[in-house]
Amino acid sequence: xNSIQELFQKKDKSLLSIYFTCGYPELGDTxxxxxxxxESGVDFIEVGLPYSDPLADGPTIQESSQxxxxxxxxxxxxxxxxxxxxxxxxTPLVAMGYxxxxxxxxxxxxxxxxxxxxxxxxxxxxxxxxxxxxxYQQLFEKYGITNVFLITPHTSxxxxxxxxxxxxxxxxxxxxASITGAKGEISNSQIEYFERIKKMDLQSxxxxxxxxxxxxxxxxxxxxxxxxxxxxxxxKHIGTNGVSKIAEFxxxxxx
Amino acid sequence: xxxxxHPDKNGYFGQFGGAFIPELLHPNVKELADNYVQIIESExxxxxxxxxxxxxxxxxxxxxxxxxxxxxxxxxxxxxxxxLCHTGAHKINNTVGQILIxxxxxxxxIIAETGAGQHGVATATVCALMGLECTVFMxxxxxxxxxxxxxxxxxxxxxVIPATSGSKTLKDATNExxxxxxxxxxxxxxxxxxxxxxxHPDMVARLQAIISExxxxxxxxKTGKENxxxxxxCVGGGSNAAGAFYHYxxxxxxxxxxxxxxxxxxxxxxxxxxxxxxxxxxxxGSKTILMQxxxxxxxxxxxxxxxxxxxxxxxxxxxxxxxxxxxxMSATDQEALDAAFELTKIEGIIPALETAHALAVxxxxxxxxxxxxxxxxSGRGDKDLEIYTKYLEA
Numbered sequence: 001x002n003s004i005q006e007l008f009q010k011k012d013k014s015l016l017s018i019y020f021t022c023g024y025p026e027l028g029d030t031x032x033x034x035x036x037x038x039e040s041g042v043d044f045i046e047v048g049l050p051y052s053d054p055l056a057d058g059p060t061i062q063e064s065s066q067x068x069x070x071x072x073x074x075x076x077x078x079x080x081x082x083x084x085x086x087x088x089x090x091t092p093l094v095a096m097g098y099x100x101x102x103x104x105x106x107x108x109x110x111x112x113x114x115x116x117x118x119x120x121x122x123x124x125x126x127x128x129x130x131x132x133x134x135x136y137q138q139l140f141e142k143y144g145i146t147n148v149f150l151i152t153p154h155t156s157x158x159x160x161x162x163x164x165x166x167x168x169x170x171x172x173x174x175x176x177a178s179i180t181g182a183k184g185e186i187s188n189s190q191i192e193y194f195e196r197i198k199k200m201d202l203q204s205x206x207x208x209x210x211x212x213x214x215x216x217x218x219x220x221x222x223x224x225x226x227x228x229x230x231x232x233x234x235x236k237h238i239g240t241n242g243v244s245k246i247a248e249f250x251x252x253x254x255x
Numbered sequence: 256x257x258x259x260x261h262p263d264k265n266g267y268f269g270q271f272g273g274a275f276i277p278e279l280l281h282p283n284v285k286e287l288a289d290n291y292v293q294i295i296e297s298e299x300x301x302x303x304x305x306x307x308x309x310x311x312x313x314x315x316x317x318x319x320x321x322x323x324x325x326x327x328x329x330x331x332x333x334x335x336x337x338x339l340c341h342t343g344a345h346k347i348n349n350t351v352g353q354i355l356i357x358x359x360x361x362x363x364x365i366i367a368e369t370g371a372g373q374h375g376v377a378t379a380t381v382c383a384l385m386g387l388e389c390t391v392f393m394x395x396x397x398x399x400x401x402x403x404x405x406x407x408x409x410x411x412x413x414x415v416i417p418a419t420s421g422s423k424t425l426k427d428a429t430n431e432x433x434x435x436x437x438x439x440x441x442x443x444x445x446x447x448x449x450x451x452x453x454x455h456p457d458m459v460a461r462l463q464a465i466i467s468e469x470x471x472x473x474x475x476x477k478t479g480k481e482n483x484x485x486x487x488x489c490v491g492g493g494s495n496a497a498g499a500f501y502h503y504x505x506x507x508x509x510x511x512x513x514x515x516x517x518x519x520x521x522x523x524x525x526x527x528x529x530x531x532x533x534x535x536x537x538x539x540g541s542k543t544i545l546m547q548x549x550x551x552x553x554x555x556x557x558x559x560x561x562x563x564x565x566x567x568x569x570x571x572x573x574x575x576x577x578x579x580x581x582x583x584m585s586a587t588d589q590e591a592l593d594a595a596f597e598l599t600k601i602e603g604i605i606p607a608l609e610t611a612h613a614l615a616v617x618x619x620x621x622x623x624x625x626x627x628x629x630x631x632x633s634g635r636g637d638k639d640l641e642i643y644t645k646y647l648e649a
Contacts, residue, residue: 053421053430055434076550103535103536103551105549131273155281177438
C-alpha cells in the first residue's frame with residue numbers, strides 16, 4: 001500500500017502537510033527541515049525539488065529554488081541526503097518537481113532513486129493527464145509510484161471524476177486560480193468551490209493547497225477536505241528564522 | 256493535404272510538441288485547440304485577416320532582388336521584406352491573426368511576452384486597433400537594451416511589466432506571462448513565436464505562413480518558378496522561419512536553412528545555438544530541444560540580439576532539425592553585426608540584429624551562380640540603433 005494511503009487509514013482529518021525546498025536556506029538543510037517537521041507533528045512532507053523555471057510557483061518558492069540552486073543543490077545530492085534519513089524518518093515524503101527534471105535525469109533512474117529513498121508519491125504540476133495516460137502511468141506503476149493530480153476551480157466535473165479514478169494517494173485541490181503563495185484568507189467563492197468538490201463524494205482523499213498560510217486558513221480548508229498543505233508561508237519562515245525554529249511555525253497551526 | 260510537418264491531434268511534430276501545462280490552463284488551451292483551426296479556416300476570418308494584412312500591415316511585402324548583394328555572393332539573392340510591415344517586423348502577421356481569434360472567442364484582455372520588443376509592440380498595436388486591454392511581460396534586461404520599443408508599447412496603451420526572475424530576458428518574460436495566465440485564466444495569451452503548449456506553435460506557424468504563401472507567387476512572377484533553391488531565416492523561437500518555410504516544407508527540393516545565434520561562439524558558454532547545445536526537454540509547455548544542464552535545469556542563453564536569446568526552439572524546428580529537413584547554422588554577434596553593416600552599405604537597408612544573423616551565413620555558403628536564394632528579412636534595425644552606434648564608434 002502507498003505510504004500516504006496508509007497514513008490516511010490512521011488519520012483522515014486535518015492532516016497538515018508542509019512543502020519545503022531542498023537545499024534551502026542552506027545546502028545541508030534538507031534533512032534538518034524534515035527532522036524538524038517530523039518533531040513538530042507534521043503528517044506528511046512535500047519535498048520540493050528546486051527547478052530553474054517553476055511555472056506553477058509564486059515568487060517565494062521561485063526565490064527559494066533559485067537560492068537552493070545557487071547553493072549547489074541537484075537531484076544527486078538530494079537523493080543522497082534523503083537516503084541518509086531513510087529508516088529514521090517516519091513521516092511520509094512526497095516528491096514535488098517539474099517533468100523536465102525527470103526527463104533529463106532519466107525517467108527510470110528518477111523513479112529508482114525515489115524508491116531507494118522511500119518516496120512512493122510524486123507531484124508534477126506540469127504533467128498533463130493525456131501524457132500520464134499515454135506513458136507515465138505505466139512507468140510509475142512499474143516502480144509502485146503514485147502520481148498526485150491537481151484540480152482547480154476550472155476543472156470540469158467529468159475531468160475530476162476521471163482524476164478520481166487515477167488517484168491513489170490524494171487529489172491536490174488547488175484553492176484558487178493561482179500559482180503558489182499565501183493570500184491571507186479564504187474567500188466565499190473558494191468555499192463554494194470546496195463545497196462543490198466535497199459534494200461530489202469522490203473516493204479519493206482531498207488535500208487543499210495554494211494560499212494556505214496559517215491556522216485560520218488551515219482550519220477553514222480542513223472543514224472541506226482531509227487536510228491542507230502549507231508551502232510559501234513556511235519557506236518565508238525558515239528563510240527568516242533558519243531551520244532551528246520550525247516548531248514555532250508548526251505548533252500554532254495544529255494546536 | 257496532410258503533411259508530415261503538421262502536428263498530430265495531441266500537437267506533436269514527431270516526438271516534439273504537446274501541451275505540458277498545469278491543470279489550471281487546461282480549459283484555456285483546450286478551448287483554443289478545439290477552435291483555432293476552424294476559426295482560421297473560416298471565410299469570415301480569412302476575409303478579415305487578409306483585409307487587415309493588406310490595408311493595415313501593408314502586405315504583400317516586396318520580394319526584392321538584392322542585386323549588389325547577389326553580385327557579391329554570386330547567386331540570385333531575394334529579400335522578403337518583412338521589415339516593411341507596419342511596426343517593423345513579421346511579428347504583426349501573427350498578432351493580427353491572434354487578435355481576431357481572441358475576439359472570436361470573446362476574450363477582452365490580452366497578455367503577451369516579448370524579447371526584443373517587436374512582438375510586444377505588434378501586440379500593443381493590434382490591441383489599440385481593437386480597443387482591447389494589453390499587458391506585456393518583458394525581461395528587465397531587455398527593457399534596458401530595447402528602450403525605444405518600451406516607449407512604443409506604452410504610447411500604444413499597453414502596460415509593460417518587467418520580468419525580474421532568472422536571466423531577466425525572453426525566457427523569464429514568457430514564464431511570467433504564463434504565471435499571469437494561470438492566475439487570470441480569462442485572459443488570452445497572445446504568444447509571439449512558434450513555442451508554448453499546443454496548439455500555439457501550429458497556430459502561430461499558420462498565421463506566419465502568409466510569408467511563404469506570398470513568396471510562391473512572387474517567385475513565380477520573377478523567376479518563372481514558385482520554388483527557390485534555398486530559404487534562409489534566423490531562429491530564436493522560430494516564428495519568421497516557420498512562416499518562410501511553411502509552404503515549402505513538403506517540397507524537398509527547397510533547401511531550408513535556419514540560423515541560430517552563436518553569441519560569442521557556439522562553445523564559448525555564451526551562446527543561444529539551441530540545436531547545437533540542447534537536448535530534448537520541456538520548456539514553456541512544449542517538448543523540444545532546449546539548453547539545459549544534466550539535471551534538466553534550463554541554461555540561460557546569450558546573444559547580442561534580444562529576439563534570439565531563447566534557450567529552446569519551437570517544436571516544429573526541433574523536428575526539422577531532427578529529421579534533417581532544415582539545415583541549422585549559426586552566426587556570432589560579430590558576424591551578425593558585420594552582416595548588418597554590409598547590407599546597410601550595399602543595399603541601403605538597415606536590418607534588425609536578429610535578421611542580421613540570417614544574412615551572416617551568406618559568407619559561409621558556396622553558391623551556384625544560378626542559385627535562387629530567399630532571405631527572410633524579418634525586421635528592421637531601428638530598435639537596434641544603440642548597439643549599432645557602439646559598433647560604429649568601436
